[in-house]
Amino acid sequence: MTSQFFRQQLMSSNLRVLKGLAAPDSESSHLPLALKVLIVGEALPFPLFLKVRREESPEIHFLPYLEAGEGVDASFLEPLERLGLERGYFRAEDLETVIAYLNNHLLLTGNGEGKAMLSLCREHLGLTLRLALRQPHLGKHLNAAKKVLGQTLQVLERDDLSFRLLGEILFSDYSLYTHSVNVSLLSMAMPVFLGKGRRESLTLGLAGLFHDVGLTRVDASILCKVEPLGPEDWADIREHPALGHRLLSSHPHFPVAALRLVLEHHENADGSGYPQGLTLAKQHPLTRVLRLLDAYDALTSHRPYRPALRPFAALKVLQEQLGPRGATPYAPQTLKDLIRFLAII
Ligand SMILES: [Fe+2]
Incomplete structure (x- = not known):
């Protein structure tokens, strides 16, 4: 089916456009892309697909909605908006082309409107993370991620309005990439809200992006x-902070402080966390922020075994949660800061 024919048939055919994400990240032939980052009036350098299913069959297909080289016309995007569709898909092999397209977009938009800029940065961070993880030692993509984090921070620092937009641009469907970007953005924004320095935001933003x-x-x-994990499963999962630390420590440009946060992001305030069982006094001072925001985003994201919680419900869980030793896993002051911060986003 050609893209032109598909666009004509979108509303009338027996095709159902699917809104959920594709198959698990690592196996996907097609990767999601927020439709908001498409530049209206410009040619698209890669084909854009929609995920569809025919009414009579459970099989999922990716059909081309825009061809490579085709101009993005506002009239093409309107029906998708009416369907409530936030994302299209591109082929996994086009990842670098898509990132180059977003780089161009960032250059063109420069000091653009806050929500559009944050959406663009969020998308860029997720895809850059994906590209970095394809390389054994992250390659040059770590530096690309740092650059986009700096640009994102500039938008967050601009004014209070940016904070209010943050809640709107975070995705709640869980994947390693959406979760990592959500945690990164929240971790960068909270220190700005608290009046801390740029270095703190950038360290937390980088650690948040790569923590998992x-x-x-x-x-x-x-x-x-979907079923509850057994002790052996948990033993494997508990390895991930150290595995991440080892992977990142071979990169010469990954800062030491961010590296430590990656290693410590499952440490609890009372020393009941892992891998080292450090109490607050022995943790890096920013570990408590990453620990809390990681837990917050996990609660507010859909998981295979439960729906996403609303922010207020998630805060209640965080306030009442007890660790293995019967004490709160979170630093009380950081939890208070989060409550204040969430009140404005
Ligand atoms: Fe983790």
Whole structure:
């Protein structure tokens, strides 16, 4: 089916456009892309697909909605908006082309409107993370991620309005990439809100983006399990902070402080966390922020075994949660800061 024919048939055919994400990240032939980042009036350098299913069959197909080289016309995007569709898909092999397209977009938009800029940065961070993880030692993509984090921070620092937009641009469907970007953005924005320095935001933003890279070395079947995990599964999962630390420490440009946060992001305030069982006094001072925001985003994301919680419900869980030793896993002051911060986003 050609893209032109598909666009004409979109509303009338027996095709159902699917809104959910594609198959598990590592196996996907097609990767999601927010439709908001398409530049209206410009030619698209890669084909854009929609995920569809015919009414009579459970099989999922990716059909081309825009061809490579085709101009993005606002009239093409309107029906997708009416369907409530936030994302299209591109072929996994076009990842570098898509990132180059987003780089161009960032250059063109420069000081653009806050929500559009944050959406663009979010998309860029997720795809750059994906590209970085394809290389054994992250290659040059780590520096690309740092650059986009700096640009994102500039938008967050611009004014209070950016904070209010943050809640709107975070995705709640869980994947390693969406979760990592959500945690990164929240971790960068909270220090800005608290009036801390840029260095703190950038350290947390980088650590937030890469905190779970160790999970890419854990058996995917464990991560996708719907049933409760067994002790052996947990033993494997508990390896991921150290695995991530090892992976990132071979990169010369990954800062030491961010590296430590990756290693410590499952440490609890009372020393009941892992891998080292450090109490607050022995943790890096920013570990408590990453620990809390990681837990917050996990609660507010859909998981195979439960729906996403609303922010207020998630805060209640965090306030009442007890660790293995019967004490709160979170630093009380950081939890208070998060409550204040969430009140404005
Ligand atoms: Fe983790």
